[in-house]
């Protein structure tokens with residue numbers, strides 16, 4: 001502490017100094033970050049990730065999610081699987097995408113069928129990306145906006161290295177930027193048991209899942225903020241992976257509250273990606289879908305704080321496995 005600051009502290013009344021030190025203990029002891037940060041919200045699997053192919057349910061969750069994002073001034077980018085358009089009512093599904101643009105949000109490509117590059121190989125995966133764009137591209141073009149963003153399903157980026165390189169080269173030749181993920185709180189795992197609780201009209205279970213989800217999300221965001229300090233020595237602008245679900249539509253006010261508590265200001269994906277951290281090379285080649293904080297911890301040779309990582313509650317994992325065996 002500089003002499004000048006020490007003198008200022010000495011000059012404070014004892015009462016104020018005591019309050020301040022209690023605050024510091026509270027703030028730093030509980031892992032609250034002092035620095036204000038930025039976060040871009042991204043929602044995958046548009047028009048919706050839902051247990052039911054139920055058009056009114058999907059329309060409702062899109063309406064509520066977008067209303068909440070606007071209410072809290074949270075920009076967002078939605079990543080579309082165009083295979084989902086024909087899974088229910090194509091006209092209404094496209095109208096849901098339109099609503100995202102009407103609400104001032106952006107859209108990106110998440111492949112047509114949500115298959116893994118490991119399943120399809122480079123050529124098949126690239127064909128699935130190309131097949132996933134016509135409707136989204138046209139909706140954006142009607143507003144004189146480019147289709148810029150691509151999100152890999154399961155965060156799988158292709159392996160071995162030649163497959164990854166072929167996919168990367170195709171994406172950049174076609175004007176795409178990969179949307180990395182630097183917060184992943186496994187919301188999909190809570191979302192389908194939540195849909196199931198709604199279908200069964202089990203209000204106690206629905207509220208319990210919601211609470212478990214919000215508690216887990218707050219803890220996980222704090223972990224990624226800590227990881228940012230470890231890997232970059234500062235709070236980078238974060239990109240959070242979420243899904244277009246009824247759970248997030250119902251929780252959007254609480255999610256906004258969590259971001260405020262973590263001192264995170266919502267920004268667009270374009271804005272977050274201006275952070276120079278996103279120029280860091282992604283060295284990872286492998287079959288697991290891992291987030292970019294982990295990829296960059298490898299590139300920068302920093303160990304992530306795994307000793308404080310917590311997986312989703314076992315109860316949720318079991319409920320998910322009983323409800324569905326797909327992953328998102």
Ligand SMILES: [Zn+2]
Nearest residue numbers: 044045153328
């Ligand atoms: Zn997905």
